[in-house]
Amino acid sequence: MPLCSMTIDIDDFLTTVARAVENVQVPVVDLIAVQTGDPYRILVATILSARTKDEVTARAADRLFQLADDIPSLGRLSEDSISRAIYPVGFFRSKAKYLRQLPEALQAFGNQVPESIEDLVTLPGVGRKTANLVRSVAFKKPAICVDTHVHRIMNIWEYVTTDSPFKTEMALRRQLPERHWLTVNSLLVAFGQSICRPVSPHCDICPLAGTCPQRGVTPRRIMKKPSRNNQLPYRFISWNINGIRAVEKKGFAEMLIGFDADIIALQETKAQPDQLSSELKNITGYTSYWHSAERKGYSGVAIYSRLEPLRVLTGIDEPEFDCEGRVLTLEFPTFYLMNIYFPNSGEGLKRLDFKLRFNEALLIFAARLQQEKTVILCGDFNVAHKPIDLKNPAANVKNAGFTPEERAWMDSFIAAGFVDSFRMFNQEPDQYTWWSYRFNARAKNIGWRIDYFCIDAKSRDKILAAAILQEVMGSDHCPVRLEFLA
Ligand code: SF4
Numbered sequence: 001m002p003l004c005s006m007t008i009d010i011d012d013f014l015t016t017v018a019r020a021v022e023n024v025q026v027p028v029v030d031l032i033a034v035q036t037g038d039p040y041r042i043l044v045a046t047i048l049s050a051r052t053k054d055e056v057t058a059r060a061a062d063r064l065f066q067l068a069d070d071i072p073s074l075g076r077l078s079e080d081s082i083s084r085a086i087y088p089v090g091f092f093r094s095k096a097k098y099l100r101q102l103p104e105a106l107q108a109f110g111n112q113v114p115e116s117i118e119d120l121v122t123l124p125g126v127g128r129k130t131a132n133l134v135r136s137v138a139f140k141k142p143a144i145c146v147d148t149h150v151h152r153i154m155n156i157w158e159y160v161t162t163d164s165p166f167k168t169e170m171a172l173r174r175q176l177p178e179r180h181w182l183t184v185n186s187l188l189v190a191f192g193q194s195i196c197r198p199v200s201p202h203c204d205i206c207p208l209a210g211t212c213p214q215r216g217v218t219p220r221r222i223m224k225k226p227s228r229n230n231q232l233p234y235r236f237i238s239w240n241i242n243g244i245r246a247v248e249k250k251g252f253a254e255m256l257i258g259f260d261a262d263i264i265a266l267q268e269t270k271a272q273p274d275q276l277s278s279e280l281k282n283i284t285g286y287t288s289y290w291h292s293a294e295r296k297g298y299s300g301v302a303i304y305s306r307l308e309p310l311r312v313l314t315g316i317d318e319p320e321f322d323c324e325g326r327v328l329t330l331e332f333p334t335f336y337l338m339n340i341y342f343p344n345s346g347e348g349l350k351r352l353d354f355k356l357r358f359n360e361a362l363l364i365f366a367a368r369l370q371q372e373k374t375v376i377l378c379g380d381f382n383v384a385h386k387p388i389d390l391k392n393p394a395a396n397v398k399n400a401g402f403t404p405e406e407r408a409w410m411d412s413f414i415a416a417g418f419v420d421s422f423r424m425f426n427q428e429p430d431q432y433t434w435w436s437y438r439f440n441a442r443a444k445n446i447g448w449r450i451d452y453f454c455i456d457a458k459s460r461d462k463i464l465a466a467a468i469l470q471e472v473m474g475s476d477h478c479p480v481r482l483e484f485l486a
Contacts, residue, residue: 008157008211014180014187016207021190028054029137030186032061039113039138040071046133047098047125051090051473053251054193060086064099071111075103088249098125115139129165136182144172145185149192152471156196158213163430164443198471199258218467218481220260233464234307234486235260238339238378238453239472239479240267240434244280244302250474253279256286261481262306263330265339267380269300291315293325300325301339301379307332316365321358329369334486335459336369340379345400352405355382359409363416370417374459376484377418380434380451380477385410385420388429389449401450413454421453421466421482433468434477442476453482462486 026034032045044064049057063085068074074082083096101124106113113134114120120131133145144150146169154160160171176184188196195202200220203209237259241247244266256264264286272292273281281288286304291314293299309330315322329338340362343355369375383406387393396402414420422431432447441447453466465483472478 008159008213010159010176010180013157013159013208013211014184017187017191018183020195020207021187024190024194027186027189028058028061029133031058033137037138039134040074041065041069042138043113043123043126043130043134044074044099044102046130046137047095048086048089050095050130051250053254056089056249060089060092071103071106074099090250095125113138115141117143128169132169133185136185140182142178142181144169144176144181146172147185147189148198148471148473149188149196150185152198153188153192153196156201156212156215156217158215163445166443197258199255199469200260218465233483234262236263236265236337236376236378236453236482236484237261237469237479238265238267238451238482240341240380240451240475240477242268242475242477243270245271245275247474248277248280252474253283255472255474256283256304259479259481263337264304265328265337265378266302266304267300267339267341269302269325270297271300272296289328289330291325291328294323298324299341301328301341303328303330303337303339305330316361318358318361321361326358327362327365332486335374335376335484336372338366338369338375338377338379340377340381342380342382344382345403345406347400349398349400349403352400352403356405356409359413363413366418367416370456374462374486375418375456376453376482377455378451378453378480378482381410382450383407383410384448384450385414388427389431391430391432391446391448401448417457418454419457419460419463421455421460421463422449422468422480424460424463425466431468432470433480437476451477451480453480455484 029042029045029049033042045057045061048060064082067081067085068077079096079100082099083092086092086095089095105123109119115135117131117135120126120134121128129145129147132143135141135143136145146165151165151168154168155162160168162168162171195206201217203214203219269292273290283304285306288302288304289312290302291300309332311331313329316327326341327338329336343351343358345352345355366375366377382401384390384402385407390396390402393402430445432445432449433451435442435447455463462485463482464485467481469479469481
């Protein structure tokens with residue numbers, strides 16, 4: 001049962017938010033509602049908007065409505081035509097399939113968009129969040145659409161204490177006055193996109209600063225250039241993005257700026273530098289460094305850095321592993337930053353031996369650097385170290401990522417003098433960085449903690465904070481963050 005603290009004055013908070021966002025562009029679905037009042041267009045735009053930026057959704061919806069401005073004309077389009085019209089919205093192939101099936105599904109409701117949540121969720125591609133949004137926006141009926149912004153901000157405010165959007169919806173149904181139900185989503189989406197952003201919220205300009213509980217928040221820093229003279233900590237991010245060209249379509253360049261980090265280490269880039277757009281190669285303020293696999297579309301690591309390195313090392317001097325583009329190290333005056341994408345042991349543990357050999361070679365390489373200066377290792381380690389680091393330990397002892405052999409190597413790594421920075425600050429269960437795309441695992445928080453920032457033990461006092469950024473979407477992993485005083 002979710003806890004409900006409700007210490008804030010919700011009327012006051014939402015009124016303040018409404019004033020703060022009155023000049024912010026309204027979410028695209030609300031805009032379409034105001035412009036057309038048409039449940040068909042609102043439903044289609046809502047389906048398109050999932051995991052997609054508003055500008056992309058607006059353009060895609062416009063192209064699609066030029067081809068199909070009502071349900072019967074949508075029924076005459078092929079899946080391929082829909083797909084071409086809506087590209088590049090996130091998951092455009094799946095959404096084209098759902099939209100192709102939609103007219104037939106609506107026959108059960110007299111070729112009209114139904115009003116009730118129960119009916120709406122029977123439609124292809126319509127989950128509870130979409131159903132709530134359509135019911136409230138298209139029909140002005142009591143419904144609370146809880147998307148990632150509403151869930152996140154209500155928890156930051158400690159108005160609810162929940163660990164999933166569904167639990168937030170249920171908690172809000174009990175405690176949020178009904179007069180806010182229709183508007184809370186568009187207000188908090190606009191607020192979440194402009195001020196209380198998922199990464200580094202802009203608390204410095206927020207009218208709620210001072211009264212907001214700021215639960216779990218690390219606000220953005222105003223000063224951009226850290227230095228040893230003024231002792232601002234460096235901020236590092238590590239993220240397995242599961243394909244940089246895929247995550248680019250989900251607003252990666254904007255997210256990267258939003259991290260406001262000095263170094264952003266990426267794993268599983270799945271691209272050679274010559275396959276990257278000029279936008280990805282030229283992110284203002286950052287220089288990027290790449291170590292790609294010889295095999296196209298496979299593995300690969302990269303680092304975006306605001307700090308100029310003394311040296312860039314690709315690989316670990318082991319051709320067997322280096323051809324897979326798994327390690328990239330930057331040397332700075334007082335530390336090494338190693339970005340690593342550890343191999344996956346694979347189905348049937350076919351690559352377990354390969355992984356264990358890689359792990360040993362990696363440890364030898366890191367130990368060598370460790371003799372010179374501080375070594376920070378980050379990346380996707382592809383192993384959950386302890387039972388607390390995954391949801392279902394007992395069921396996974398024979399599976400890749402939690403075998404006794406992989407965990408024993410992690411023990412030996414720690415014994416060799418490295419510290420798991422996250423566990424310096426947090427001993428709680430249910431802290432994960434990866435979730436399967438299947439079984440709605442992320443929403444249910446059935447996950448694994450396999451992404452780490454580790455540091456040699458003698459430098460542990462330089463770590464000021466370590467966190468998991470669970471709210472950042474775009475990959476099956478979420479980023480992890482480290483604050484480090486060099
Ligand atoms: S003070 Fe910061 S965390 Fe709180 S609502 Fe404002 S931006 Fe969000």
